[in-house]
Amino acid sequence: MPALVDVQGLVKHFPGERALLGLGRPRAVVRAVDDVSFAIAPGETLGLVGESGCGKSTVGRAILRLIEPDAGRVTIDGQDVVALGARPLRALRRRMQIVFQDPYGSLNPRMTVRQMLAEPLAIHRIASGADAQRRIAALLEEVGLDPSFAQSYAHELSGGQRQRVGIARALSVEPHFLVLDEPVSALDVSIQAQVLNLLAELQRGRRLTYLFIAHDLAVVRHIADHVAVMYLGKIVERAPAPALYAGPRHPYTTSLLSAVPVPDPKAQRQRIVLAGDVPSPAHPPPGCPFHPRCPHPKKDARCRTEPPALREVAPGQLAACHFAEQPL
Amino acid sequence: MTEPLLRVRDLKTYFVTEQGSGTARAVDGVSFEVQPGETLGIVGESGCGKTVTSLSILRLIPEPPGHIRPGSVIEFEGRNLLTLEPRELRAIRGNQIAMIFQEPMTSLNPVFTVGDQIAEAAIVHQGLSRRVARTRAIDMLRLVGIADPEERVDHYPHQMSGGMRQRVMIGMALVCHPKLLIADEPTTALDVTIQAQILELLDRLQAELGMAVMLITHDLGVVAGSADRVAVMYAGQVVEQAPTAALFARPLHPYTEGLLASVPRLDAPPAREHGRLHSIPGQVPAATAWPDGCRFHPRCPYAWERCRAEMPPLLDAGGEGEPGTHTVRCWLLTEPRRRTPHP
Ligand SMILES: Nc1ncnc2c1ncn2[C@@H]1O[C@H](COP(=O)(O)OP(=O)(O)OP(=O)(O)O)[C@@H](O)[C@H]1O
Ligand SMILES: Nc1ncnc2c1ncn2[C@@H]1O[C@H](COP(=O)(O)OP(=O)(O)OP(=O)(O)O)[C@@H](O)[C@H]1O
Ligand code: SF4
Ligand SMILES: [Mg+2]
Ligand SMILES: [Mg+2]
Numbered sequence: 001m002p003a004l005v006d007v008q009g010l011v012k013h014f015p016g017e018r019a020l021l022g023l024g025r026p027r028a029v030v031r032a033v034d035d036v037s038f039a040i041a042p043g044e045t046l047g048l049v050g051e052s053g054c055g056k057s058t059v060g061r062a063i064l065r066l067i068e069p070d071a072g073r074v075t076i077d078g079q080d081v082v083a084l085g086a087r088p089l090r091a092l093r094r095r096m097q098i099v100f101q102d103p104y105g106s107l108n109p110r111m112t113v114r115q116m117l118a119e120p121l122a123i124h125r126i127a128s129g130a131d132a133q134r135r136i137a138a139l140l141e142e143v144g145l146d147p148s149f150a151q152s153y154a155h156e157l158s159g160g161q162r163q164r165v166g167i168a169r170a171l172s173v174e175p176h177f178l179v180l181d182e183p184v185s186a187l188d189v190s191i192q193a194q195v196l197n198l199l200a201e202l203q204r205g206r207r208l209t210y211l212f213i214a215h216d217l218a219v220v221r222h223i224a225d226h227v228a229v230m231y232l233g234k235i236v237e238r239a240p241a242p243a244l245y246a247g248p249r250h251p252y253t254t255s256l257l258s259a260v261p262v263p264d265p266k267a268q269r270q271r272i273v274l275a276g277d278v279p280s281p282a283h284p285p286p287g288c289p290f291h292p293r294c295p296h297p298k299k300d301a302r303c304r305t306e307p308p309a310l311r312e313v314a315p316g317q318l319a320a321c322h323f324a325e326q327p328l
Numbered sequence: 329m330t331e332p333l334l335r336v337r338d339l340k341t342y343f344v345t346e347q348g349s350g351t352a353r354a355v356d357g358v359s360f361e362v363q364p365g366e367t368l369g370i371v372g373e374s375g376c377g378k379t380v381t382s383l384s385i386l387r388l389i390p391e392p393p394g395h396i397r398p399g400s401v402i403e404f405e406g407r408n409l410l411t412l413e414p415r416e417l418r419a420i421r422g423n424q425i426a427m428i429f430q431e432p433m434t435s436l437n438p439v440f441t442v443g444d445q446i447a448e449a450a451i452v453h454q455g456l457s458r459r460v461a462r463t464r465a466i467d468m469l470r471l472v473g474i475a476d477p478e479e480r481v482d483h484y485p486h487q488m489s490g491g492m493r494q495r496v497m498i499g500m501a502l503v504c505h506p507k508l509l510i511a512d513e514p515t516t517a518l519d520v521t522i523q524a525q526i527l528e529l530l531d532r533l534q535a536e537l538g539m540a541v542m543l544i545t546h547d548l549g550v551v552a553g554s555a556d557r558v559a560v561m562y563a564g565q566v567v568e569q570a571p572t573a574a575l576f577a578r579p580l581h582p583y584t585e586g587l588l589a590s591v592p593r594l595d596a597p598p599a600r601e602h603g604r605l606h607s608i609p610g611q612v613p614a615a616t617a618w619p620d621g622c623r624f625h626p627r628c629p630y631a632w633e634r635c636r637a638e639m640p641p642l643l644d645a646g647g648e649g650e651p652g653t654h655t656v657r658c659w660l661l662t663e664p665r666r667r668t669p670h671p
Contacts, residue, residue: 051521052490158374158612160611161611188373188546189546189590190586190587190590190608191607191611192590193606197604215520218592218593221592222598245594245598258524259524261547261550261552262549262552262553262595263548263549263552263588263591263593264552264576265573274521274524275525277489
């Protein structure tokens with residue numbers, strides 16, 4: 001089946017800021033996204049995972065052209081998104097929506113839930129008047145909110161309820177493709193599970209395609225068909241979810257998996273605690289970008305000089321590590 | 329059993345809210361003890377009263393709108409903190425009891441270097457000179473695993489990553505070698521990799537310095553690896569308390585059971601194979617409107633008439649150890665055969 005979303009060689013660099021008052025040397029360019037490729041089949045979910053600052057949100061925004069990519073090809077629903085002019089882009093916007101991480105910052109504090117849901121219906125000329133009211137009631141029901149919440153303001157809602165409103169708002173224009181940018185990261189575990197179940201149900205009911213962004217591999221496992229792991233602007237491993245969880249090939253994936261806390265005091269796990277922080281994407285290390293933190297015992301001079309290519313190491317499983325054949 | 333380091337008895341901290349929506353009974357009759365050197369995990373969803381409990385121990389509740397009700401007891405090494413003079417209280421706070429807060433960015437001052445902020449506590453509490461305090465600050469940065477501490481000591485918070493700022497917070501809290509560290513969601517805003525670093529750091533420091541830790545979190549996964557005992561809070565009350573191994577082996581309160589089942593796990597098959605992830609329906613009610621009877625009953629899969637009518641007391645669950653080792657606030661303990669969920 002042809003992919004619904006196809007991304008090839010996506011690049012987004014941010015110009016380095018100048019120091020105060022524009023004096024001094026300009027800072028180095030931030031390589032937020034550096035040659036990222038993936039495809040998502042209709043009705044499937046790609047989980048995009050990595051630590052803070054690795055470029056996940058930038059990927060999500062660039063493929064929807066909420067920011068302009070510097071290079072690369074993005075095809076959604078058969079349309080070349082990067083080449084699209086303003087008017088056809090607006091039409092395509094109905095087909096692709098984004099739900100943001102922060103359930104506190106992403107809703108307008110001066111609007112009621114009803115107004116927030118009516119707005120996209122009006123902008124895209126989908127419905128108005130009684131028809132819009134009917135749709136809003138149906139949307140609230142679909143995301144599991146009592147219709148009485150239509151009168152509420154954002155500050156009167158809990159985190160989970162706000163995230164449901166954000167999802168309802170994205171769904172109101174009947175998109176085919178949703179970028180979910182850390183939709184549950186700010187929520188308590190119990191509410192996380194509620195929202196993940198809701199997203200899975202909506203996907204089945206509406207045959208939605210998801211790019212699900214998260215920093216936690218445990219959360220993604222419950223929703224993703226494929227998983228891509230990012231580090232410093234690059235995908236370092238990409239595989240069907242069962243293969244990635246059963247046999248990670250990149251030491252970074254292995255480390256991320258081992259960092260997930262296990263709610264079992266008896267579990268005797270070999271914890272790999274990665275030393276140090278993620279390096280700045282303005283100064284990525286030479287060679288393998290992961291080498292300064294890499295716990296692989298075979299790590300050698302090649303890792304410090306030669307960037308490993310993302311290559312297929314098992315059927316459908318790609319990894320960018322010189323030692324992907326001898327995983328940790 | 330040794331004398332506890334901290335004893336909290338029937339703590340009630342209420343807030344009188346504006347617009348007359350009533351009194352928020354944020355913490356409503358909480359009791360627990362912390363032994364010297366041990367880690368007590370405090371777990372519960374947002375709004376259960378975890379932060380208000382820890383702020384009450386330090387007497388940092390804003391008054392008004394808040395107040396700690398008469399009859400509440402907070403004893404530290406046998407002294408009631410609630411009746412201490414402000415001067416005596418200051419000598420304990422930040423010195424013998426230290427706290428790290430939920431938000432590492434908002435609790436560091438952006439206009440001072442991290443070194444000055446760490447040194448400050450040592451100057452105030454231990455009367456060190458600036459020069460000695462600076463050396464102590466560098467030692468603390470090294471202790472919490474920050475590379476190049478001699479250089480980092482002169483950096484400002486915004487020059488550091490979230491994980492480094494949280495380490496600085498820990499360094500600041502530990503500079504006076506407290507006997508009790510209250511860590512309020514020390515890792516919630518951080519990546520799992522950095523979370524693993526911080527938890528390991530806390531474990532190591534605790535072993536080296538012999539301090540007791542109150543580890544507050546909403547994630548049972550976090551306490552499983554670090555806590556000796558766990559208190560589960562719901563709606564301003566402790567609803568279950570047990571040694572960590574017993575709690576995970578035999579979670580008896582339906583809320584604990586639900587919390588445990590909602591943790592996404594890597595050591596069990598993914599939910600996609602079974603359809604749904606377990607979740608607790610509904611949400612924590614407002615602190616001005618705790619439900620009658622058992623406060624968990626509107627979300628509980630087992631609730632029956634008695635749960636709606638009468639608040640269950642903390643009941644002894646038996647098991648290993650002396651009586652009172654594992655306690656549960658749930659009527660199911662009196663009628664175990666009802667432990668079959670309603671459809
Ligand atoms: N508008 C911008 N201008 C300059 N730099 C930016 C901009 N947006 C993002 N960056 C930088 O690009 C990098 C990637 O950022 P991005 O927000 O995509 O990361 P992320 O993986 O989504 O992280 P998080 O988990 O924290 O949301 C970061 O170093 C960030 O500081
Ligand atoms: N200053 C205040 N005025 C009124 N109500 C308050 C105040 N501070 C806290 N509360 C209420 O007390 C209850 C408990 O709050 P608390 O901050 O202790 O929760 P928590 O368990 O720490 O939650 P979180 O996981 O979100 O940090 C909440 O319902 C909150 O709204
Ligand atoms: S007392 Fe009743 S409602 Fe409360 S937790 Fe136990 S069974 Fe559920
Ligand atoms: Mg992001
Ligand atoms: Mg709190």
